[in-house]
Amino acid sequence: MPKPTKGPRLGGGPSHERLMLANLAAALFTHRSIKTTETKAKRLRPVAERLVTFAKRGDLHARRRVLSIISDKTVVHELFTEIAPLVAEREGGYTRITKLGFRKGDNAPMVQIELVLEPVTPKVKRSSTRSTASAATAAPVAEAPAEDEVVEDAPVEDVVVEDVAVEDGAAVDAPAESDAAESDAAASAATPVESTEESDTK
Amino acid sequence: MAVPKRKMSRSNTRARRSQWKAEVPNLVKTVENGRVTYSLPHRAKVVEDSAGTPLYMEYKGRKVADV
Secondary structure, eight states, rough: OOOOOOOSSSSSSHHHHHHHHHHHHHHHHHHEEEEEEEHHHHHHHHHHHHHHHHHHHOOOHHHHHHHHOOOOOOHHIIIIIIIIIEEEEEEEEOOOEEEEEEOTOOOOEEEEEEEEOOOOOOOOOHHHHHHHHHHHHHHHHSSSSOOHHHHHHHHHHHHHHHHHHHHHOOOTEEEEEEOOHHHHHHHHHHHHHHHHHHHOOO | OOEEEEEEEEOHHHHHHHTOOOOOOOOOEEEETTTEEOTTOOEEEEEEEEOOOEEEETTEEEEEEOO
C-alpha cells in the first residue's frame, strides 16, 4: 500500500489536488520539461511515472485509465505514441528533477522536472572499476624504486596528496583535475613524482 | 472569535523574537579557471558567456533550463 502523503493537500482540497496534478502531468507530457516548485514536482513524479507505465502497456484499457486522469485526448495520444516508445527500454525512473533556485516573489524553491527520453545506457558493473582502481594503486608500487621503506610509505602519501588536492583545489592542480574522471589519471600520474621525492628525501 | 485579553509586553515580544535565527548555508567551494566561487550543492548553476550575460542553467554538464 502506498504511504499517504504527509501534510496538507496541494491547492484547497483533494479534488483540487487531483486536478492540479493531472494538469501538471499533461503539461509535462506536452512540453517534456516544465518548471515548477519543488513540492509540486515531488508530488507529480509518482503520478506522471504511473501514467508512463500505463502508456508503455499501450492497450485500450490502459488508455482509458489514463484518460480518466488526463482528460485531454491529444496529450494522451502523444503520450502513448511518442513518449512510450522512447522509454520502452527504461525500467522506471522516467522523470528527472533538477533544483534551480528560489523564486523571486515568494522565495519558493523551484525545480525543472523533465522526462528522461535519452536512450538507456546500462550501468557498468562495479567490479571493472575496482579492477582499474586496484591497477592504478598497484602501478605506483611497481614503479617505485627497490627501497623497501619508500614502497611502504608510497600508498600513504598517495592518500594524503589526493585529499589535499580535493579539499584545497590548489590553483596549480585544479585546472588539470577539473574533471572527476580525469582526477584518477592525474593522481596516478602524480604519484610517481611523489615517490621520487620521497626517495630524494631519504 | 478569541482575542488576546492583555497587551503583550515588550519583553515577551523580544524574548520570542530572540529565537529567530538565520542558518548558515552549507556552501560548496569550486575553483574554475582560477576563479573561486561558492554555491549551494545539488543545484543548477547559471552559465555565463565572457561578457557576463547569463545564457542558461547547467547541472552536471547538462543544460536543464533557461534563465
